[in-house]
Amino acid sequence: RKEVEQDPGPFNVPEGATVAFNCTYSNSASQSFFWYRQDCRKEPKLLMSVYSSGNEDGRFTAQLNRASQYISLLIRDSKLSDSATYLCVVNQHSGNTPLVFGKGTRLSVIA
Amino acid sequence: EAGVVQSPRYKIIEKKQPVAFWCNPISGHNTLYWYLQNLGQGPELLIRYENEEAVDDSQLPKDRFSAERLKGVDSTLKIQPAELGDSAVYLCASSLRYPNTGELFFGEGSRLTVL
Numbered sequence: 001r002k003e004v005e006q007d008p009g010p011f012n013v014p015e016g017a018t019v020a021f022n023c024t025y026s027n028s029a030s031q032s033f034f035w036y037r038q039d040c041r042k043e044p045k046l047l048m049s050v051y052s053s054g055n056e057d058g059r060f061t062a063q064l065n066r067a068s069q070y071i072s073l074l075i076r077d078s079k080l081s082d083s084a085t086y087l088c089v090v091n092q093h094s095g096n097t098p099l100v101f102g103k104g105t106r107l108s109v110i111a
Numbered sequence: 112e113a114g115v116v117q118s119p120r121y122k123i124i125e126k127k128q129p130v131a132f133w134c135n136p137i138s139g140h141n142t143l144y145w146y147l148q149n150l151g152q153g154p155e156l157l158i159r160y161e162n163e164e165a166v167d168d169s170q171l172p173k174d175r176f177s178a179e180r181l182k183g184v185d186s187t188l189k190i191q192p193a194e195l196g197d198s199a200v201y202l203c204a205s206s207l208r209y210p211n212t213g214e215l216f217f218g219e220g221s222r223l224t225v226l
Binding site: 004032033034042043044045046049087089091099101102103105 | 150152153154155156202213214215217218219220
C-alpha cells in the first residue's frame with residue numbers, strides 16, 4: 001500500500017458544482033495533514049492545513065478521519081479558477097521522509 | 112520578499128551529458144529540499160538539508176546525482192551523466208525549520224529534457 005493515495009481523477013465538473021476529493025494514508029502515526037494546489041506547469045502551493053476538528057476557508061472545507069486514515073477536501077460553488085491539481089500531503093513526523101506527497105487529483109471546472 | 116529562486120527554468124541536453132541546477136531559498140529558511148516531479152505524479156524527495164547538512168538523502172541516486180549546500184544558503188543539484196529517464200521537473204523548496212508546519216515554499220522548478 002502506498003503511503004499516500006488519492007482519487008485518480010480527472011474530475012470534470014461544471015461551474016457552481018460541489019466536488020470532493022479523498023486521500024488515504026498508511027502511517028497511523030501521521031500527525032499533520034495538508035492540501036496543496038498545483039496549477040499547470042507551476043509549483044505547488046499550500047492551500048490549507050487539515051485540523052482534527054475539520055476546518056473551512058471560504059468555499060473550501062477540509063476534514064480528517066483518523067480512525068479510517070483519510071482526509072478530504074470539499075470545494076463548493078466551483079469556479080473556473082479552481083481548475084488545478086490538488087495534492088494531499090501527510091507529515092509523518094518520523095522516518096527519513098516525513099513529508100509525503102500524493103500523486104494529486106486533477107480538477108477541471110467547465111463553463 | 113523574494114521567493115525561492117531556481118535556475119535554469121528549462122534545460123535540454125543529450126544523454127550522458129552533465130547538468131546542474133541552482134536554488135536560492137527564501138532568506139532565513141534553514142531547511143532546503145530538492146524534489147523530483149514526473150508528469151502526473153506528486154513531488155518525490157531527493158534530498159533535504161538542515162543548514163549545510165544533508166539529513167535525508169536516502170532517495171538520491173548517488174551513482175549519478177550529487178548535491179551540495181556549502182554555506183547553508185544556496186544549493187546545487189548535479190546529474191552526471193544524465194539518462195533519458197531523468198527527464199522531469201526538479202523542484203527546490205525551503206522552510207523555516209524542521210519539523211515544520213507543512214508549509215514548503217517551492218521554486219518554479221527546472222524542467223529537464225534529456226534527448
